[in-house]
Amino acid sequence: MATSNYQPKNRFLRAFNEQLPILSLIHDSLGPGYRAPKNLNYWWNFGSLAGFCLIVQIVTGIVLVMHYTPHADLAFDSVEHIMRDVNYGWLLRYIHANGASMFFIVVYIHIFRGLFYGSYRSPRETLWFLGVIIYLLMMATGFMGYVLPWGQMSFWGATVITNLFSAVPLVGDEIVTFLWGGYSVDNPTLQRFFSLHYLLPFVILGMVILHIWALHIPGSNNPLGIDVQGPQDQVPFHPYYTAKDAFGLGLFLIFFAVFVFYFPNFLGHPDNYIEANPMVTPAHIVPEWYYLPFYAILRAIPDKLGGVVAMFAAILILFAMPWLDGSKARSSRFRPIYRTFLWLFVANAILLGYVGANSPDDFLHLGGVDISFLTLGRIATAYYFLFFLVIVPVVSRWEEPLPLPKSINEEVLKKAAKAAPAE
Amino acid sequence: MATTEQGTSEGTDVTRRDFLYVASGAFAAVGAAAAAWPLIDQMNPSADVLALSSIEVDLSAIDVGQSVTVLWRGKPVFVRHRTPKEIEEARAVDLASLPDPQADEDRVQKPEWLIMVGVCTHLGCVPIGERGDYDGWFCPCHGSHYDTSGRIRKGPAPKNLEVPEYVFLNDTTVKIG
Ligand code: HEM
Ligand code: FES
Numbered sequence: 001m002a003t004s005n006y007q008p009k010n011r012f013l014r015a016f017n018e019q020l021p022i023l024s025l026i027h028d029s030l031g032p033g034y035r036a037p038k039n040l041n042y043w044w045n046f047g048s049l050a051g052f053c054l055i056v057q058i059v060t061g062i063v064l065v066m067h068y069t070p071h072a073d074l075a076f077d078s079v080e081h082i083m084r085d086v087n088y089g090w091l092l093r094y095i096h097a098n099g100a101s102m103f104f105i106v107v108y109i110h111i112f113r114g115l116f117y118g119s120y121r122s123p124r125e126t127l128w129f130l131g132v133i134i135y136l137l138m139m140a141t142g143f144m145g146y147v148l149p150w151g152q153m154s155f156w157g158a159t160v161i162t163n164l165f166s167a168v169p170l171v172g173d174e175i176v177t178f179l180w181g182g183y184s185v186d187n188p189t190l191q192r193f194f195s196l197h198y199l200l201p202f203v204i205l206g207m208v209i210l211h212i213w214a215l216h217i218p219g220s221n222n223p224l225g226i227d228v229q230g231p232q233d234q235v236p237f238h239p240y241y242t243a244k245d246a247f248g249l250g251l252f253l254i255f256f257a258v259f260v261f262y263f264p265n266f267l268g269h270p271d272n273y274i275e276a277n278p279m280v281t282p283a284h285i286v287p288e289w290y291y292l293p294f295y296a297i298l299r300a301i302p303d304k305l306g307g308v309v310a311m312f313a314a315i316l317i318l319f320a321m322p323w324l325d326g327s328k329a330r331s332s333r334f335r336p337i338y339r340t341f342l343w344l345f346v347a348n349a350i351l352l353g354y355v356g357a358n359s360p361d362d363f364l365h366l367g368g369v370d371i372s373f374l375t376l377g378r379i380a381t382a383y384y385f386l387f388f389l390v391i392v393p394v395v396s397r398w399e400e401p402l403p404l405p406k407s408i409n410e411e412v413l414k415k416a417a418k419a420a421p422a423e
Numbered sequence: 424m425a426t427t428e429q430g431t432s433e434g435t436d437v438t439r440r441d442f443l444y445v446a447s448g449a450f451a452a453v454g455a456a457a458a459a460w461p462l463i464d465q466m467n468p469s470a471d472v473l474a475l476s477s478i479e480v481d482l483s484a485i486d487v488g489q490s491v492t493v494l495w496r497g498k499p500v501f502v503r504h505r506t507p508k509e510i511e512e513a514r515a516v517d518l519a520s521l522p523d524p525q526a527d528e529d530r531v532q533k534p535e536w537l538i539m540v541g542v543c544t545h546l547g548c549v550p551i552g553e554r555g556d557y558d559g560w561f562c563p564c565h566g567s568h569y570d571t572s573g574r575i576r577k578g579p580a581p582k583n584l585e586v587p588e589y590v591f592l593n594d595t596t597v598k599i600g
Binding site: 156159160162163164166177178179180181182183184185186188192278279280281282283284285299302304307359360361 | 466467468469472492494496497498499542545546547548549562563564565566579581
């Protein structure tokens with residue numbers, strides 16, 4: 001962030017900005033003062049969309065709390081009260097519930113963008129680590145939020161996930177009692193989850209500010225993955241990318257609205273409309289879709305502790321990406337072999353999600369062959385870890401990247417020249 | 424520290440000031456830990472949760488082959504009036520073949536009454552009775568099978584269903600907890 005020479009035109013604003021240079025800060029980070037590479041494509045829209053989702057969750061969450069009651073005897077009914085009695089309560093709750101899913105869709109695409117274009121590589125490691133931390137906090141927030149309506153899936157999801165910690169050697173059971181505040185998931189658990197569900201989004205907000213700060217030191221990466229060499233490679237963020245982000249937001253809102261208005265319960269589970277009952281476990285417990293790949297990894301490992309370790313490792317391994325990747329080029333655009341493995345990784349992650357939604361004892365009928373979901377999950381888990389631990393380190397060092405363009409500007413002009421004769 | 428050093432210039436010397444730094448640092452650390460403890464310990468079960476820790480169950484209404492499930496400490500407890508066949512099955516097993524070896528005699532006070540916490544030792548679901556490959560309990564969550572003594576036989580659960588503390592107050596009443 002270059003030191004600002006921004007001067008508001010209005011005399012009073014100028015005096016105010018001198019005493020508290022917050023207008024300069026906004027101008028330099030979201031306005032014309034921030035210059036971004038001029039070749040950013042639509043994958044770069046998902047950062048601002050993620051920020052938008054966070055704001056939507058915070059705003060709808062705060063108003064839901066005005067009607068929601070965090071008590072085991074009252075929570076379920078208060079959510080029904082929101083759905084039936086509160087003015088637009090159904091809308092607010094459906095936006096919040098589907099908004100969580102939208103947030104994860106956006107963030108998964110945002111993470112993929114980083115993996116594809118090598119945005120985790122030097123000089124952006126800190127930016128990447130902050131992103132992974134935000135993702136972890138989102139997982140915790142979404143999990144605790146899903147407990148709040150106190151339906152059957154809320155209750156049993158909370159039971160199964162908190163019980164993961166009982167796999168910790170020696171003190172496992174004490175940790176679980178500590179998390180519950182009792183001998184089972186019950187009112188104390190609900191109340192602490194509520195408290196943290198309110199808090200964590202604001203911690204995420206703080207992290208997002210650091211994330212953007214860390215972005216603006218080196219500036220944005222770009223689809224070519226080469227460094228910006230001068231002003232000819234850039235355009236001002238406003239109006240160029242504010243306009244592009246706004247257009248993307250419009251499309252995203254249509255997608256979001258289709259779910260909220262036409263399929264509001266598609267991403268949820270019907271059992272969560274049955275009030276929590278500690279005496280009866282539903283036949284199939286599945287977590288929210290955004291956790292399914294990790295749930296599949298948990299169940300792929302036959303050992304209780306091993307499964308839990310593998311599940312957490314699957315997420316934490318993202319932290320190691322800056323060291324695992326040793327390629328001379330950042331962007332996968334110039335690494336066709338690596339790119340193939342990366343797309344395979346995406347397909348594999350989706351397969352893991354599908355496995356996570358099914359019971360390990362069931363079978364998938366493929367043509368004439370029956371393959372159990374357990375076997376499928378084990379193969380997919382193996383590829384997941386193989387990708388990070390073998391494919392990335394080896395292929396990135398061994399594959400010679402295609403020749404890199406000399407500058408962003410040159411490449412943009414070349415593309416424009418090719419497109420021009422059509423006019 | 425260069426500006427505050429008074430004695431010899433040798434770095435190995437411990438000055439009075441070094442001692443004060445370490446001592447006050449240690450004191451502050453202990454203070455911070457003491458202040459943090461209430462913030463942490465409030466998460467543990469509160470007095471009223473601990474106080475609700477025992478219940479009495481009337482056994483006279485449970486016929487042979489029937490079970491009841493009662494709520495104790497927020498968890499289901501299975502009280503099963505076992506049939507002679509179930510008892511026999513539970514006692515005929517070769518202990519060496521069990522994942523968590525335990526004799527049926529060690530799991531019951533009276534052979535006909537099997538009392539245990541109905542929480543799967545895998546990840547905490549409630550197993551369903553008279554199901555599974557061993558005529559005992561079956562957990563639907565990830566497929567653990569328990570036998571007629573509530574011992575784990577097959578599936579991901581590592582341990583047998585837990586037997587809570589209980590005493591028979593008389594022939595028809597048991598106090599759990
Ligand atoms: C990172 C941002 C957030 C995420 C990912 C998130 C996620 C969720 C999820 C998945 C649910 C369950 C929805 C359902 O199935 O009914 C939920 C419920 C809830 N959340 Fe959030 N939330 C976020 C922020 C907030 C904030 C900031 C507040 C309050 C200030 C809040 C208040 C609530 C309340 C009161 C409920 C229960 C009502 C209901 O179930 O709809 N949330 N949240
Ligand atoms: S909780 Fe019973 S098998 Fe997993």
